[in-house]
Amino acid sequence: MTGHRRPYPVPRKDQWPAAQQHDPTALVRYALVHDEGRLVAAAPLYVVDTEPNDLYRVHEVVPGQEPGRVVLAGSRRGYVNAPLLHPRLAPPRRGEALGRLVAAARSLAEAGRARPWWLYVTDAAAAELADACGAAPVRLNEEARIPLPGGSFEDYLAGLPRARRTCVRRERRAFAEAGYELRTLRLSECADEAGALAAQLQARHHHPVDPGFMAALLREQAEGMAGTGVVHAAYAEGRMAAFSLFSLHAGAVWLRSTGYDYDRLRGAHLPIEYAYAHGATAVHLGMESLRAKTLRGGVTSALWAVAGGVPPGPAQTVTGPAPSSVG
Structure with a gap:
């Protein structure tokens, strides 16, 4: 077993939106709220006519919705979403800033005869948005997170029930024992191989996707994230058998994508040692396969959809400069 190690830059907060803004399936605008010259709130707003990702098709994930143009507010591809609000805003000013973001999403949706939605928002964000939007949250899914107590992998194991410790070991x-060659890579170095394995995983979860499309998507992410995504990959006989793509942000490791060759993979491997080595206190594993994740120590929290409330009508073309500003 061998490995390749190198330092990786820490992702800036603006790199994930940058990785998404050139997606040809949506037109992106940005709502910015200023208070006496200081930026206090922001949200990307995606005007979507055609959504290739079925988990972001509102009419497929929210009961009772019809197909049509939507404005997706906040993250469009991250599956964990919340309005960006300055952490030191006092409650009244926080509510006002959030109201400005909601109004911006509604205004853009009204201009394009679309319906605004905030998808996959966290518990706390869903409660705030429900008040600001005047709409009850709709539960979509759950996200799994593995808390990392102490400072080592053995501390993680000690927090598991005895039977689960045995299974993890x-x-x-x-x-x-499978003898994989382990490599730590930049996504730009392996996007094609990773895309093929990610497509296999998507098909296994009943989300069929073309491997070429997945590879192109990962290449776009690699460019937009400026090399900050870390790939841990296992190779067998010179071919990638499994990979995990993740970023280190806000004291946690965030798993972005995985893929497996199910005919050649043996055992399991999570980036827990990497997380401990970089001072992270949790590993966020995303949605799907929640039972497998909870058996490895994951705890789950709900993700919600909140509607913005503008009724659809005849579609209009939305134009204007890429950054939009309110307040």
């Missing part, structure tokens, strides 16, 4: 032993 067995999985890691099988992974080690």
Whole structure:
């Protein structure tokens, strides 16, 4: 078993939106709220006519909705979403700033005869948005997070029930005995291989996607994220058998994509040692396969949709400069 190690830059907060803004399936605008010259709130707003990702098709994930143009507020591809609000805003000013973001999403939706939605928002964000939008949240899914107590992998294991500790050790032993060559790579170095395995995973979860499309999507992410995404990959006989793509942000490791060759993969491997080595206190594992994640120590929290409330009508073309500003 061998490995390749190198330092990686920490992602800036603006790099994920930058990685998404050139997606040809949506037109992006930005709502910015200023208070006496200081930026206090922001939200990307995506005007979407055609959504290739079925988990972001509102009419497929929210009961009772019809197909049509939508404005997606906040993150469009991250599956964990919340309005960007300055952490030191006092409650009244926070509510006012959030109201400005909601109004901007409604205004853009009204101009394009679309319906605004905030998708996959966290519990706390859903409660605030429900007040600001005047709409009850709709539960969409759950996100899994593994808390990391102490400072080592053994501390993580100690927090698991005895039977689960045995299973995790067995999985890691099988992974080690398979003799994989382990590599730590930049996404730009392996996007095509990773895309092919990510497509296999999507198909396994009943979300069929073309491997070429997945590879192109990962290449776009690599460019937009300026090389800050980290890929841990296992190779067998010179071919990638599994990978995980993640970023280190806000004291946690965020898993962005995974993929497996199910005919060749043995055992399991999560980036927990990497997280401890970089001082992270949690690993966010995203949605899907929640039982498998909870068995490895994951705890789940709900993700919600909140409607903005503008009724659809005849579609109009939305134009204007890319950054929009309110307040």
